[in-house]
Amino acid sequence: MSAPGSRATDAALEHVREVVVRALDDLRRRSGLDSWMLAHRDGDQQVVLHAVGAALAAPGTPVPWAETFCALRAEAGAPSVAGDVSQVPAYASLAARRTPEVRAVVTVPVVSPDGELVGDLCGLGTHAVPDLEQHREAVELQAALIGSLMAFERHVMRDRRRAEQAERAARTDPLTGLGNRRTWDDAVEAEDARAAVLGTPVGVVVADLDGLKHLNDADGHAAGDAALRAAADALQAVAAAEHLAARLGGDELGLLLPEADAARTAEVVERLRAAWHDAGVDVSVGWAVRDAGRGLRDAWRVADAAMYADKGRRSAAARRAAPAVPRAPEGRAPRLGNHEPVVRALRTDPRGGTAGDVDALLELVTAQLGLDVAYVNERRDDHWRIRNVHADPTTDLEPGDLSETTNSYCELLVTRQIPAAVQDSHDVPALAALPATDDLAITAYVGTPLHRSDGSLYGTLCAYAHDAEPALGDRDAGVLRVVGGLVMSIVEQHDREDRLRHDLLERLDGLAAAGGPRMVFQPVVALADGSVVGHEALSRFPTGDPAEWFATARSAGLEEDLELTAVRSALARLDDVPGFLAVNVSARTAGLPALGRVVGGCDPARVVLELTEHTPVDDYAALRRTLAPLRRAGVRIAVDDVGAGFASMRHVLELVPDVLKLDISLVRNIATDSSRQALAASMLAFADKTGAQVVAEGIETADELDYLRTMGVGLGQGYHLGRPAPLAA
Incomplete structure (x- = not known):
């Protein structure tokens, strides 16, 4: 099933086709010419975007630019209107060489309101039309309308592209924070469709880290992950808002450049090389620009081949060199043994979406710590209130549940009467005596206090298992502290939004009154x-x-x-x-x-x-x-x-x-x-x-x-x- 943004894009492009084809069909009926087309110059080729009647080429088919009536008008000074091509030597010569059936021609430029050349409007007839000149005004008016439409649609597509990229933010690679392969594939499909209708260029960049396997073998995958993140951060720093950066798989990254021609794409690649050099990572890179006759996926393949050619040109010594691993900032918490994956994931830039939801974090905690239940408990004046919980359906714990401040695991935790990690609560007298121990089947337990940004106590983040966990200890409590910091950033943001909403509701109530x-x-x-x-x-x-x-x-x-x-x-x-x-x-x-x-x-x-x-x-x-x-x-x-x-x-x-x-x-x-x-x-x-x-x-x-x-x-x-x-x- 296609994504909503993709369906909206398809509908929008279909409406562009419909409007343009209606305009072309109107000109065909008025002028007496057999076929009309909207074409766009793409380098040394002309590509038909839309056509009615027996056009010289089907939409999407490139023809040599120099061998077109539009080129003769634009570059050789041939007239826009020729009711009989035999009277115009340049047109007569071209018709004799390529299209002997063409006897009458109209060709005018299609220009956007801000002066950008969108393409050319061209009408062809198989018989002479002596009064063709009288239709020039109608043709120029339709060209202006099409130019305005195409300019508007390009603007629309840029805005929709930004909206699609915001939607794609939820579909990211958790290690690098870039888009994942699914995001990339959707973007390639959407940009290819836009380029085919609007005649815009698209650049593709493919990059691959050098020496990553050697680094993983020598220093472990954590070092390789750090190198990938450094390369991805440098890529993202160079990318503009309208670009799409993605991890294509393994050690391969990609960058999609809508509306970028060859010169612009080459300039971006040079900036990328400099950014990767500054980040201390060795990267092979290739690029290409969409060819109208072959499409964007072919350009991706060309860029990929160019990347491997670049890798082959490097010296054997450079290929063996390991990417530099960025040093961790001072003050970072110590590594947590086999809990490194969860800590690494949670420290990923928030654009990766791994820390965007409290419930998702709780699920991650239970999976990584091997516990059964995780929850956030908020401390109110005289009671505790469950805010979020992740547990199997049989657990008798739900958001909104209230408990007294006395006889509470959370109260004992924040008052430091119990340790942060407990392998078996039945071995701790203060916990063994609590009703919750039996009521909720709490055996192993780990928790951490949660504090607001002003230092005041908000509540606790806790997790427990129904069985004893002899290995539960300080490392697990450290993981929970890392997660707790992220939980509080989300909770405080939600609370701010709630306060704003409540303030607005009060203002609107007063307004209604x-x-x-x-x-x-x-x-x-x-x-x-x-x-x-x-x-x-x-x-x-x-x-x-x-x-x-x-x-x-x-x-x-x-x-x-x-x-x-x-x-x-x-x-x-x-x-x-x-x-x-x-x-x-x-x-x-x-x-x-x-x-x-x-x-x-x-x-x-x-x-x-x-x-x-x-x-x-x-x-x-x-x-x-x-x-x-x-x-x-x-x-x-x-x-x-x-x-x-x-x-x-x-x-x-x-x-x-x-x-x-x-x-x-x-x-x-x-x-x-x-x-x-x-x-x-x-x-x-x-x-x-x-x-x-x-x-x-x-x-x-x-x-x-x-x-x-x-x-x-x-x-x-x-x-x-x-x-x-x-x-x-």
Whole structure:
């Protein structure tokens, strides 16, 4: 089964294909040319990304760049439009050599709003088209729209890539803290798919430690593990946030470099060599860049072969040299004999995920110490309370259980009346007399006090076995102390989060008691005549930025409640404003049945739901099903902040909204900025095709207003047109 992130990536890429193919098909119908394609230059090759009709090459197939009509236009000055290629010598010569059936050609560059060349749009016909020039404007408009779409999707994919990498953090190699082989395989598959659709390069680096077997044989596996960690730490230090570092198995490491060409990949490799040298480890390394005709897995194979070639070039003396083992920091606890594996695992950088959960730590303790039960006990004023426990189902011990401070193992431990490790509790009179000894079948026991970062006592971490353990001793107590430090870092973090959540709940309770957030209303005007056609409702809070309130509520899992409260407050004033009333909700809130109940009490034809980009959508099909009854009733759907972030363009493509709201970052300085003008024009073209209205947000100058009106933008809002203000009581 594919991972959720992989399924979301597949769906997103499929929508890119669908939109581009629809645009190509539209051009085919308009122009009379038999085939259209979107192609991308990859070095000395051109690769067809998408095509309709009898294209010269199937998507994914490379052809020599120099032997393309696009190259002749871009480098030899051939015209963009040739209704009859026989009239253009360069085109006629190429057609005679490679494609004698081609009689008419259109080729234009596809450029993103920030000026980056995305590829080329090319149409080919098997018969001459004398009036082909009249279709140039439509082709250039589609090219601008595709350029904007591809740029947005690249941005979306970068954000999704970061989200996927956060998800992969739970799937790491416990020794090095890098991704494991499963993480690597998923990333290779995802990046290969992205590169095939978006035409982006990908670099692959493969590294292998030299002399590791010799080091393991001579100094033991602990020394080899230390060398692997040193190499992995150096790799991670060089890797950027968008890169994926992984342990591929044994002594082999890998680094995936999305959007890195050969020059960038080579530069990263040189930095890696320097970092490994500084860390005192000898590493062989190879690299390659994805070839469009063979894919990313082939590049991985090429990089692996290059790594072994690098290893072969090293001298025999260098190959025999053992990697230097980094010295342990002074003050580190002594080695704990055969408990070294658990201590090593627990000291791994937290990014490895080995210390991320108290229950997992307790399970690790029981497995490594060979005991039956492990638990965390919190000391309250007059009692102890079990916070976490790991035990078999028959053990009569559960989280939340309370016990008295007297007659308690934990109380005797923190008051130092018993040793930290007890092989057989029946041999210790103070323990043999406790009811818990028989009630819980405690025989062998080990424990350690837990202290907060301020030094105060929190409780204890304890473990026990039902049978005697003659070997239980100070080394086991030392393991528990190491684990205890990690347990407390997690417990204190959880407690801080709980306090923040409780504080927020109290603030929200006070807000609800006061009738919810205070609402202000900003007019939306028709740019043609300045008449007010509606309002947007905006939340205001007693203190602070509204965005901070919603972000804090989101982190506490309460965003939907706060948004619904704001929607209720806004719609309560629907009868007091002319025209429509727009209210802001996240996609997650929009998917709640509760929203339908809130809106159901109003005139739906006057309500506009503005979808913000604060939260990603996991299931657009489910969201469309939820919104369908509201839309049938007359509620309009708007996508907010179009042009600003990772979610807005996806919302546009998936939901086909009734209203597109151009973000203030797109409107700012639009009168003088050609990139903003091009992107806004592509959004207007999209809206024209889908029947959507366009609202420009953040209009603050007369120049911006005049230019937007000239472009044909119908509606707008901003300080130049009217500031948000409360309604009269």
